[in-house]
Amino acid sequence: SAVISQKPSRDICQRGTSLTIQCQVDSQVTMMFWYRQQPGQSLTLIATANQGSEATYESGFVIDKFPISRPNLTFSTLTVSNMSPEDSSIYLCSAEQGANTIYFGEGSWLTVV
């Protein structure tokens, strides 16, 4: 199974600042995804990140707020811009390895104060 590492694992951020989360996969993958999990809630897909093209965002999420990079087949970043307390969540990176086998990182737990 793919091993997905995220950094940072936790952070406390000041409102108005931006934070970039890194996601590293231990093998090349075509599709990577970013999700948000608000406290006590389910996961919501933010965007799909494919190498060589712009990320595809889900309804309610925009590039200016959540810019994503995908420079190669093993790495992606998600930036949470101009943070507010409502952005306090777990942000999870996931990647597909093999048909319909999707793995998740441990998540990045962000608290905005």
Add this chain to the structure above:
Amino acid sequence: GNSVTQMEGPVTLSEEAFLTINCTYTATGYPSLFWYVQYPGEGLQLLLKATKADDKGSNKGFEATYRKETTSFHLEKGSVQVSDSAVYFCALRSVGGADGLTFGKGTHLIIQP
């Protein structure tokens, strides 16, 4: 659009009890179906999956059968252990497999000794 409905918890059982967590879905065609588990303080782990009607996914004593006629993918285990205490998420992925996952709200399972 796609949606997943699962029983909300918490569900509290005694050790060695039989477990069923209900999951139904709404989607076009034949989506792929998944169960993920999230142990306290950890990320999501893929528990099992099924990609076509009547398929049975199984892992670690858990199993679920893809029922197209009832649009269901109920999770079962014959004898639960305290270590099974976690949050369980049912999820689907659209036909074609180019999208991310749509998750249910999660079911918190508590197993008492």
